[in-house]
Amino acid sequence: MLIAAKAVAATLLIGTFSALPSPETQAAYEKKAAMEETRVACMQEKGLTYLAEPIVKRKWQPGELERLAGDHEALRAYRAKYGFGVWSKLVYPGDPAVNPVSGESVNNKNLMAMQADELKKWRAADDACFAEAAEKHLGLTVTSQRGDYLTQLNAALDKSVAALDKDERLAQLGKRFGACLGISDTRPSALAERGRSAFTKQATQVAKKLRKSPLPKVPEGRPLALMPPLKPEQAKPYLEKEIKAALKDLECGKSFYAAYSPRAKAAREQVYQRFAVDFAL
DSSP states (O other): HHHHHHHHHHTOOOSSSSSSSEEEEEEEEHHHHHHHHHHHHHHHHTOOOOOOOOOOOOOOOTTTTHHHHHOOHHHHHHHHHHHSTHHHHHHSSTOOTTTTOOOOOEEEHHHTTTTTTHHHHHHHHHHHHHHHHHHHHHOOOSSIIIIIHHHHHHHOOOOHHHHHGGGGHHHHHHHHHHHHHHHHHHOOHHHHHHHHHHHHHHHHHHOOOOSSSSOOOOTTTTOOOOOOOOOHHHHHHHHHHHHHHHHHHHHTTTHHHHHHHHHHHHHHHHHHTTTTGGGGG
């Protein structure tokens, strides 16, 4: 779907949720729309075409908000089917709970029609225009969208949850959680990601063994994450083990998740708002 720059603001009036977004989230939508208008104008000044990307509001899956709030029953129902949400991507390829649909960029058609030298010129110009828009509307100094901006965003997300490690109550709950699991790293931020991270590493190792082409590059400081090209029936044994581990993790961490999850969600939400990550809000 093509959308003109002046039409972007109109998409802000169309909500995907039954409840209205918070003032902070609404402001993030408006900043994203303003950034897109700035990018359109900047590219036009360079004699290039850029189509403003529409605002994409996050579509919450049934039970997802409850899980993010640390609700035990919602977490248990999810984990009993999907584990930590890693191998289930292959076992349930059409399930939006683990494979959410992401829309194609409205600029892709134009980019696919460009020659290599044209595309290189366009991307360099777009990075410069994105940097201008980010500084003007977000107060961020970045050099590119796909590199520097994402690196800063990921660092801010990591920092936001790492701050929770200093909370005394969460630290105590983390120690009990870790003791139940028999692990030494009881930092709340590490415990919350431990299970998903472990099975993501497992999937990546399987994928590396099967991969014949060079490994893709990842942003600096981020781990490589790959999914192997397995059929659902091939991935199911991996998922069964993941589910068992996820339910044990939840059994040990029931009190921990109830206290940690809502605070982690709020911390990440503030980062998404600051960086105007519309599809995460």
